[in-house]
Amino acid sequence: MDLFSSATSDADKRTALRAGLNSGELQRWPGAFSPLVAKLIADLGFEGVYISGAVLSADLGLPDIGLTTLTEVAGRGGQIARASNLPSLIDADTGFGEPMSAARTIATLEDAGLSGCHLEDQVNPKRCGHLDGKAVVETGEMVKRLRAAVAARRDDNFVICARTDARAIEGLDAAIDRAKAYVDAGADLIFTEALADAGEFEKFRAAVEIPLLANMTEFGKSELLTAEQLGDLGYNAVIYPVTTLRIAMGAVEAGLREISATGTQAGLLDGMQHRSRLYELLRYPEYNEFDTATFNFTIPGA
Numbered sequence: 001m002d003l004f005s006s007a008t009s010d011a012d013k014r015t016a017l018r019a020g021l022n023s024g025e026l027q028r029w030p031g032a033f034s035p036l037v038a039k040l041i042a043d044l045g046f047e048g049v050y051i052s053g054a055v056l057s058a059d060l061g062l063p064d065i066g067l068t069t070l071t072e073v074a075g076r077g078g079q080i081a082r083a084s085n086l087p088s089l090i091d092a093d094t095g096f097g098e099p100m101s102a103a104r105t106i107a108t109l110e111d112a113g114l115s116g117c118h119l120e121d122q123v124n125p126k127r128c129g130h131l132d133g134k135a136v137v138e139t140g141e142m143v144k145r146l147r148a149a150v151a152a153r154r155d156d157n158f159v160i161c162a163r164t165d166a167r168a169i170e171g172l173d174a175a176i177d178r179a180k181a182y183v184d185a186g187a188d189l190i191f192t193e194a195l196a197d198a199g200e201f202e203k204f205r206a207a208v209e210i211p212l213l214a215n216m217t218e219f220g221k222s223e224l225l226t227a228e229q230l231g232d233l234g235y236n237a238v239i240y241p242v243t244t245l246r247i248a249m250g251a252v253e254a255g256l257r258e259i260s261a262t263g264t265q266a267g268l269l270d271g272m273q274h275r276s277r278l279y280e281l282l283r284y285p286e287y288n289e290f291d292t293a294t295f296n297f298t299i300p301g302a
């Protein structure tokens with residue numbers, strides 16, 4: 001029965017995440033801004049779901065500057081994680097405090113049903129990794145953050161991903177040195193934030209032995225590489241963190257403008273998700289097996 005929550009256990013999702021990272025195939029994790037989007041990501045055959053801090057903040061009408069709390073992030077993250085059978089990797093920013101808080105973050109995210117998270121080496125308050133003016137902590141400080149996180153983990157398959165923001169501040173070589181220190185501290189996956197181009201991804205790949213994650217965020221510092229290019233470069237995972245929100249908000253803004261200008265949404269119907277597709281994603285008919293009184297409607301135009 002998976003009508004009310006995920007059918008796949010947290011443990012099995014984490015096993016799947018590990019297997020995917022070790023498979024030699026690029027794992028594609030689009031960002032889900034809601035549980036419904038996670039269902040669509042699963043339906044379309046992606047390997048996992050990403051839960052973005054930038055999106056979680058934006059959804060609350062806030063900038064991505066470390067204002068959200070662990071409680072908010074774990075709460076929303078858990079709702080999204082349970083909406084599909086895919087593993088979910090969540091953005092835990094700097095871990096919500098000093099090393100002991102980062103440790104508690106891991107325990108809380110495990111309890112919420114996430115399959116892994118990333119911790120970054122920025123100072124508090126953090127910023128979007130693709131903006132100027134961010135700063136990183138000393139390598140030793142981040143190593144403490146990671147060691148605390150790794151020690152707190154109860155499920156060895158919960159993926160602890162270390163993100164380095166150093167490329168844009170200290171340069172590529174320093175970012176690679178940091179990544180190596182983070183591997184020694186127990187990181188399972190390295191998030192190479194804000195690299196410029198394919199050549200930099202290639203250098204990172206040659207220097208670091210564990211799985212690597214690429215961030216294909218739009219309007220940022222990185223060239224947008226295809227899944228095929230990233231796979232050929234030897235990367236193990238890619239996130240499209242804010243993409244679904246940007247697509248949706250672009251459509252919402254255009255639609256609202258048209259309604260305001262014309263007084264009707266009639267011209268927008270072709271671009272909308274049809275009621276029947278929404279109901280298909282939500283698996284309306286299957287709830288009928290649970291309670292025939294619930295499924296007592298027909299879908300117009302379906």
Ligand SMILES: C[C@](O)(C(=O)O)[C@H](CC(=O)O)C(=O)O
Pocket residue numbers: 051052053054055064091127128129130193215217218220241242
């Ligand atoms: C990946 C990221 O941390 C996120 O919160 O989604 C952001 C994405 C973005 O702001 O484009 C980041 O890269 O800092």
Ligand SMILES: [Mg+2]
Pocket residue numbers: 052053054064091093
């Ligand atoms: Mg973020």
